[in-house]
Amino acid sequence: MLDKALTGSKRYWTLVFILLSLIGAGTLAYLYQFKNGLGVTGMSRDVSWGFYISQFTFLVGVAASAVMLVIPYYLHNYKKFGKIVILGEFLAVGAVTMCLLFIVVDMGQPMRMLNVILHPTPNSILFWDATVLNGYLFLNIVIGWATLHAEKKGLPPAGWVKPLIYLSIPWAVSIHTVTAFLYAGLPGRHFWLTAIMAARFLASAFAAGPALLIILALIVRKYSKFDAGNEAIQSIGKIVAYAMTANVFFIILELFTAFYSQIPGHMHAFQYLFVGLEGHSKLVPLMWTSAILAVVALVMLIPPSIRNKESNLVVACVAVFISLWIDKGFGLVIGGFVPNPFDGVTEYWPTLPETLITLGVWATGFLVLTILYKVAISVREELGTAGAEK
């Protein structure tokens, strides 16, 4: 089926080449980092994880969100998701690819990465994270490919696919839970040391991932014959509305605990992020952008009368995605390192090479996504099943 990715319109190839050139720029930047060390990034002794690990964290959520389509379709037999579920699975593949790449570019000694397997260490959450992420990548490639292949031949998916699909449901939850545990189990990092972290991660994941999926499905509909169906898109909109509400609720819980208890360690990171701490306030504009976008998104998502109009839904989804990208793809990780163990503030901002590498990784994920979507769309265009069901 991969051959379908080798033929395409001029527009398709333009997109592929744009992505390839971004990947090229990222690769050059990575070679520069590889030669000169991670010192070329904005990371420091005090803020020892930065953009790479925060992008990784955010994208684990995007990957996990495929389960929001798999559950209704396979467990509740919600047929309207029949067409779009493949987009969710392939989005997961692209997202996990980015996650793994972000971990690799963050390593000081990437040539030694197999040490994680050669010296397996079950007491390290990172060991489990590597395990569940690779497993999830494998599951989604196999499931997506096998079901699409069967569809192409006009057959139902092979019998062995079903158990894998069921397995992928708890597995999706596990990848984001384990990722939350990377943070939530560290003594002395008050911002992360919260029992609600995994729940918050899942809520934000199930908002940001499906929001991106709606945007992608609409782009696909615009530029190809593939139509996921209005009802499917509206249903996902509902999922985004609930998940985003839960996410904002969880953040309010965090704020209550921090500011009602008045324990300084619990308040500091929030203060740093939203009003600045000891005169340091680099992230304040970003975090307020995130907060305002979250409110805008909720106002547009909760009343059905607004949400049901597709143009509104798109705006709301873009707001959700950007809001959560800032919150999780930036604030959460950096905020955890402020204040540092000496109660001082070291600020962080990504450098140019770091930004180029980050863009390169995103481009790689989107290239994988583009190719997989191209295959899925072409298969259905040939079968004549790409259009919306009447």
Next chain:
Amino acid sequence: MSIDRRKFLKLAGLAGVGLGLSTSDLLFKGDAVASSSHSKAMAKERLAMVIDMRKFRTEEDYKRVIDACHSIHNVPTLIAEKNNPKNEVKWIWKDSYEHTFPDQSDDFHPEALKEKSFLLLCNHCDNPPCVRVCPTKATFKREDGLVIQDPHRCIGCRFCMAGCPYGSRSFNWVDPRLYLEKTDPAYPTRTMGVVEKCTFCVERLAKGLGPACAEQSNGGMVFGNLSDPNSEVRKLLASNYAIRRKPSLGTLPSVFYIIGGDENAG
């Protein structure tokens, strides 16, 4: 065989503890005596350092011990000045009371204490979070309590730096060999992209020597076996009020600080 209630409870308690220990061992390695600060189950040997801040009076007192450590361990001290302070590598350094003990500092402490510098180094915790989080066992705890880093196995993920609540760990953001004042051939230099920290001079201990900082401290830093009630560290702790950094986190540091009163004001 009859068994009275007291005996039964004792046995049941022991069994419970055993069960807890054996299952927790899988996930929480490195915290054999996690719940108590000086448990009866303490290892035969637990090496520790008592820093008597009363003995540190002049700049020279600090500089001597810091230089002793950094020079023999090829610590790239020129990074802050010639590269970028954010990329700094340090094994032992000084900072204010407020920064050393952020949870225990007070506006009403004596001025002299507030202005005094404290020595910071790896705490060689009895329950080290860095060991718990390391995905390759590059950081591990020895039976004598030393928390050691194998630079050849480290993948540079920096999970240990996020895990350490004391900021004791440095990452080699740049090539450390470019920032050495001079190289001591007796100790290995490190490569870029790995984490390093104080080792309590494990290489000197193997030769029967004590840590280099303690040797240069004029009695300000005393090193010994915390498990031995007759050791010098235990005697110091028994006769002076000493504190540890962030005790509420349960990491059980092996570095103790004798703060002293007015007499340390020098």
